[in-house]
Amino acid sequence: MNSEVLCVLCGSFLRTSRYRPTSPLWILHPRIIGHAYEGPATWTTTEYVGTKGTTAAFNVAEPKLEIWDNSLAGMITLDSSYQIGRSREVQCSRELLPCKPCYLMHNECWGLFKIVAGKLGVKESELPLYQNYLYRAFSAAPYDGGNLVWPHGYNLLPEEALMYRIFRFNSSYSYGEPHGLDHVGYSELQVASPRTYMYYGNSPSPHKEILAEQGSINIPDFLPLPLELTHKVLCYLSGADITTLSEIKSIKTLQIPDLVWKSQFNLEAELGFLIQPHYMATAADTTWRAKYLFTKKIITENHREAANLKRRWDIFASLVHRVRDTEDSDEANIYDLDLEDSKQFAYKIVDRDQAFVCQSLPEKSTDSNGSASSDGVKIRGHGELKHIVTTGMCVSYTGAGKLRFVSGFRFLPSGERLGLINAQDEVFVQLSSPTATIQTMWVATSKYGIRSISVAREGVDYEFEKFDDVYVNRKMFKSGSEGIEILKFAITVGVSEVTSLHIDSPDFICGGDLDRQELFLQRYSWSPTIPPVFSSKRRIDIDHNLFRGHLNYITERARFESASLEYVIFTELTVVRFTCWLGSNFEICGVGVFVEGKDSPFLMGKMTELSTDTIIEKGEAIVSLELYTGGKDQLPVGISVHTDRGVAFRFMAPRILRPPDKHILNAGEGKEIVGFFGGFDGSGSGAPLFRLLAIGIITSTRESLSTPSSETETITRQQPSNPQLRIWDEATNGPCPKDLLSNQQPHLGYFVSTAPLANCKYLECYFQDGHYGYRLTGIRLGYGKEAGSPQQGPTVLGRLSRPSTKNVFEIESDWGEYIVAVDVYIKKAKLAPMLADVTLAVVGIAFWTSSQRKITCGKCQAEYATKVLPLRTSIEEDLILKWIYSKDIDYLTNVKET
Missing domain, CATH: 2.100.10.30 (Jacalin-like lectin domain)
Structure with a gap:
């Protein structure tokens, strides 16, 4: 069995060994997270090496282990062909193997996660609690093709993510290096804001040169403080500020010590890059501060690895934010969601003006464990409040970056709470106004949860944050000094995010075009932060x-x-x-x-x-x-x-x-x-x-399927009915008309269309008075139904898309009238006095019918034309017209004439 096992944190392949890269199971020193059966004290963490065909490290008759298989998109059990051994932390026996699904990750990824957690102030003694929560997050996390969504959608399309995570056998990597984002190229290391990449090609950054040449950075010694206090003050400056100070010339300078560079890499300012342990001479004795530093080694030798490490740091920082915020939040009025109750939260269009429904569109109602889910995200609970009069609500958020979602609501002035209330990250949304005003509530919902909620005055477009893709929901409401009345405010929640929202209020009004949910991707530049508003009342x-x-x-x-x-x-x-x-x-x-x-x-x-x-x-x-x-x-x-x-x-x-x-x-x-x-x-x-x-x-x-009328039957299209572009081939198209040969451009190709005149019911002739004078640009022919023959659809001769005048002529085909002859009036003129090429135009056309009626369109006099083509056919054969055109040429003739 070929198993593509990925690290659940960074999303890169885990492989068996540096020496055996062709093994079907790519696992090297993975950390396996099992269940916390009775709380943090009994948390099981073990590191294994999985190799195929080796001797078992301990005597177990049938060692078994469940892991997530990416290709099968499900859990698989590894049998004795995948021997399990070399336990690093706990020497496992058969009884200690996890009995439920496990999640594998790199040792370095787990170590980096702990580093980030420590950077955010999490104590080492609290890590078991975070391990427990991590497993809870993995169990309820959305899956996309077998991968956790939060590490893998890092500014990449699915096909791009797959492309750049492919393992290359001929390349050399350190054993813990992730194999992703190689397309970043040789981006220079910058002291920059979080999740911001600067692309300078091969041009060196200013502080790269300083560090490479001097090994340190000096700034003017301008603070009259003791050295220790000066260093502490400098720790609050950003890296960009320190670089700017270093460019100022001064007689007395102060060298920036390592602790300043390390300290300024904080989560909300500038993050820095990870130095892997094999770069450090005394890796075992170094702390997290010593691992995050610009060094000549990593700057001059491996730019791609620096970009990957930066990516991993960003991922884990967002994940720790989510863990920390969720643990610090207070849950209010949330109840476990039974499978029977999940049906009421299925998405449906609500026509009532007073209802506002926003949620991720569900792909399936239940998963294999019987839990309700919405597009891959499990819904674990729900809650609702009724009969509230509120002037505004404090919207709580959990997580950061791509993992930042709405988690709860606190209503003012009553103080009612619903969801996960995170006091550290609340945004106030004003629902009242001094005078009666119409406002618009904007809700941005991704397929994994609600991203943001805001309110703007009527006619003012809300500017969204830089999300990758969101569903934009809008609803207009009337607000006054007392706010709005809410009859029902219901939500469903996942691990920490609100996954659906249902609001009933008599103050909601029909917003016409705004009452709609539409997908909007900001990574395309048709609008940097404002989605387009389409003029339609239907769902788009x-x-x-x-x-x-x-x-x-x-x-x-x-x-x-x-x-x-x-x-x-x-x-x-x-x-x-x-x-x-x-x-x-x-x-x-x-x-x-x-x-x-x-x-x-x-x-x-x-x-x-x-x-x-x-x-x-x-x-x-x-x-x-x-x-x-x-x-x-x-x-x-x-x-x-x-x-x-x-x-x-x-x-x-x-x-x-x-x-x-x-x-x-x-x-x-x-x-x-x-x-x-x-x-x-x-x-x-x-x-x-x-x-x-x-x-x-x-x-x-589709509002209604097309149904044939009583007069016509449904026409099946066997081939396209538009004029087709052809490079003139006499073997296929016959001899090229002499008038076209004078243009000397048959090799460039002509558009050719044909149409029979038998059973023609009406003619729409399109004329234009343009740069080259009066000319006929195209004809649309409609047909009646002949007894015993299938209904023929309308046919186009020439081109109809130019601004033109349309004349419609009817043929009484129901009374036996039909076209027997056509006269075509063609005018030839030079494109320019000094050019040999000419333009051909159809300036008039005359149709002769069986009832001796003459239908004329355009200038059907010989003085206006250079040439008149009389198109005739025998009684036994139908007359078929052929229209040939290019940019400057329109030529109408009979099929037999060509």
């Missing part, structure tokens, strides 16, 4: 996990340097056309839709002279999008749109050397695509090259 979901395209938007670090995102949303509107605008090299410059009743498109990107359109029929829903990318940077080279009736649109750039990668963006069962968001190269900068780099979808639940 932005699937950021399906955001695909260029590496600038897929890689975490590059997102912050990329252009701002754009989006288009068309929920509650009837889409009639999907359009893609293209550049001179057939790069995608814009994506959008035309909706019923509007002539201008809903556009993301920009409009160009070249485009391709497809018809979306009434009742037809867009359900998926396929993005094709190519090259090392994964630039988009094609796009395909699917509806519930089949493929509706497809575009693929020409001259692609290798098969492109296909990314499927699916709305999901019972949902439809109601918008797009994407990033563009050159957005807002006026750059000459403007193109789509990445695209994502905005989805919503």
Whole structure:
């Protein structure tokens, strides 16, 4: 059995041995945390080495041990093939082996956790209590693919985290080094604020040079104090301040001793980096202070390890914060949640104006142990208060950084309490105002708990903290001098975080667009701290996990340097056309839709002279999008749109050397695509090259499935109906028309579309009076149902997306009328006096019907045209039109003529 065992604290692989890296079980000196059966006094901690095929260290017939298996996403039992031995702290026998699941971690990770705990003032005698709480936290912690969520989502997408945690056999590591975040590169060590990384490439930092050359830093001796007091004062300064002081020239200077550098690395100021024991000559005698220091050794030899150690310190600091805050909190009005009671906390849309519901969307109602859960986080308890009149509430928080969640509430002036009350971290939320005012309550909820709660005046957008991803909930309410009345305030809690919130108040009012929950990722730059407000009363979901395209938007670090995102949303509107605008090299410059009743498109990107359109029929829903990318940077080279009736649109750039990668963006069962968001190269900068780099979808639940009317039947799309880009091949497309050959650009490709005129019921002709004069840009043809034949969907000839005038003509096909002949009026002109290339335009078209009726569109006189093409066919054959176009050319002919 291949078992990918990870350290529960740092998230890196545990492996068997430096000498046997190919062993299927990668465990080296793991610490196994078992159960505290009767409190801290009987806590079982043992260190094992697991190797395959070795002799048992003690005589046990069938040693067994349960560990978490990442690949199986469950607990497994190790049998005698995985011999257990070399106990470091306790020589275990079979009876002492833990009988319940165990959690493995590096020795150094456990030691670092204790160091961080000591740094925060936790006494060594209290560590068993923290061990007990750690196990409780692990038991109730959210799992994501077998990993604890808090160490592993460290500014990485899941695929990035997996990529950078892969063990490389040909690389050399110290045995306790975590194998993550190698993509950080050679970032220089900085005295900087917590969780802040500075990227300087190979340029040295100023104090790195000072430490490397001098081994110490001197500052002006300006404090008239005894030396010991001076050192104590300097301990309160940040590293940046000390570096600034060192640049001041002075006759009398004072050397900064080690204790100052070590002391200023506190949790709330600047953290420092860990020196592993093998770097220290007397590692056994050193304390935590001696391990956290800038030294020439770690600065000059291993930058990547420094970044990893910094990451581990940040993780453990957040974890200790969570442990400390939870232990110091007072629990109020929280009761154990029975499985039967969990059903009332399932998420549902509440239509009543006075209700406000916020919670993580549940993926499953129960886990294997029968406990209620919400998206991987176990719900251990619930509580509620009724009939409160409050002017404000003190919102308690536990944890720090990514582990900081709302934990409880204290209402004023009554003093009612609910949840875990942490007096050390409370934020007051004002619910009253001197005069009658409409305000908005903002709640940020991640999939693991409620992040923050705040209130802002109507029309003022609340600026959220820098969370990775949150669900934004809003509710408007009327406030006065006495505050608001709350009929019911109910919550559910996990280990320490509030996982759901339900408020009933008669002061809540319908907020229209604000009464909605929507996902918002701040790591994209469409709004730095304020989520977009979409004009829709339906629930909107932005699937950021399906955001695909260029590496600038897929890689975490590059997102912050990329252009701002754009989006288009068309929920509650009837889409009639999907359009893609293209550049001179057939790069995608814009994506959008035309909706019923509007002539201008809903556009993301920009409009160009070249485009391709497809018809979306009434009742037809867009359900998926396929993005094709190519090259090392994964630039988009094609796009395909699917509806519930089949493929509706497809575009693929020409001259692609290798098969492109296909990314499927699916709305999901019972949902439809109601918008797009994407990033563009050159957005807002006026750059000459403007193109789509990445695209994502905005989805919503379908209100009703499309049903065919009594007049038409459901049409299944067998192939895309938009004009297709082709490099002209005479073997496939026939001889190229002579008029096109004079343009001397057939090798660049033309868009080609065909449409039969048999059974045509109506014609929509689009005309434009543009730079090259009056011209026909495209035709939309609608068809009736012929007896014994399937219903044919509308067809597009040419392009319909330019600003144009539309003329509609009906053919009485129900009375036997049909088109028998077409006259096309084509005008040829030079693009410029000095250029050989010409432009071809269709300036007029005339349709002759079987009832001897002539339908004319445009300028159908010989004096306006350079050439008139009479398109005819025999009685036995149907007339089929072919429209050929590029940026400057529109040419309409008969299929037989080409």
